[in-house]
Amino acid sequence: xxKVIIISPAYPLRGGIAESTELLYQEYLKKGIDCQxxxxxxxxxxxxxxxxxxxxxxxKKETYNIVSILNSINPFSWYSVSRYINFQKPxxxxxxxxxxxxxxxxxxxxxxxxxxxxxGWVDNVFPHKKIPFQKxxxxxxxxxxxxxxxxxxxxxxxxxxFNSKAPIMxxxxxxxxxxxxxxxxxxxxxxxxxxxxxxxxxxxxxIRKYKGLELLLESMSNQKIIDRxx
Numbered sequence: 001x002x003k004v005i006i007i008s009p010a011y012p013l014r015g016g017i018a019e020s021t022e023l024l025y026q027e028y029l030k031k032g033i034d035c036q037x038x039x040x041x042x043x044x045x046x047x048x049x050x051x052x053x054x055x056x057x058x059x060k061k062e063t064y065n066i067v068s069i070l071n072s073i074n075p076f077s078w079y080s081v082s083r084y085i086n087f088q089k090p091x092x093x094x095x096x097x098x099x100x101x102x103x104x105x106x107x108x109x110x111x112x113x114x115x116x117x118x119x120g121w122v123d124n125v126f127p128h129k130k131i132p133f134q135k136x137x138x139x140x141x142x143x144x145x146x147x148x149x150x151x152x153x154x155x156x157x158x159x160x161x162f163n164s165k166a167p168i169m170x171x172x173x174x175x176x177x178x179x180x181x182x183x184x185x186x187x188x189x190x191x192x193x194x195x196x197x198x199x200x201x202x203x204x205x206x207i208r209k210y211k212g213l214e215l216l217l218e219s220m221s222n223q224k225i226i227d228r229x230x
Contacts, residue, residue, distance in 0.1 A: 008096030082112035092117035100137035120145035125158035
């Protein structure tokens with residue numbers, strides 16, 4: 001039986017990256033592939049995190065094969081994780097990468113891995129908000145990958161600037177199908193205790209400046225939008 005390890009945020013950590021990683025994990029299990037997620041016991045230092053909490057509670061996910069042993073800012077943890085993965089002897093390891101902040105952590109783990117293929121699942125090469133020495137950090141991690149998976153042509157183009165030899169598979173962003181069955185709109189509004197008859201805008205994810213939520217709200221208040229009864 002093939003064995004895969006995914007290094008990525010996962011339950012009880014919150015966010016879209018954790019959710020999509022867990023969906024990939026479930027797909028591997030459906031195909032009869034042994035899969036485990038190595039997640040973070042410390043993902044961000046508290047002062048880097050924009051929200052109130054980095055964790056969530058979900059009893060269904062407590063059965064997932066997730067080990068939270070990685071500390072993004074502790075080099076001893078990086079070495080321990082590499083030893084742990086080498087002991088597991090996976091056929092390949094998938095590294096979830098979306099910010100150069102994690103390049104040293106993931107790059108050192110990749111450096112010490114033996115007899116396994118290393119795949120970079122890259123959400124972004126360049127972060128939405130620039131950080132010092134981001135090109136150097138990107139080189140350090142991206143050069144250690146044997147192949148890549150990306151979800152847009154723009155990321156593929158950025159990636160080729162750092163590792164032009166490794167094969168890159170570009171595919172669409174998977175659809176999240178883990179939020180339950182579709183229900184009647186009025187029932188949904190009743191469940192979240194919002195007034196019937198009004199119009200609502202549903203926004204997923206953290207509210208950050210680069211996402212332009214304030215522009216969307218401003219546009220929705222435009223009289224032309226109101227007149228169209230959207």
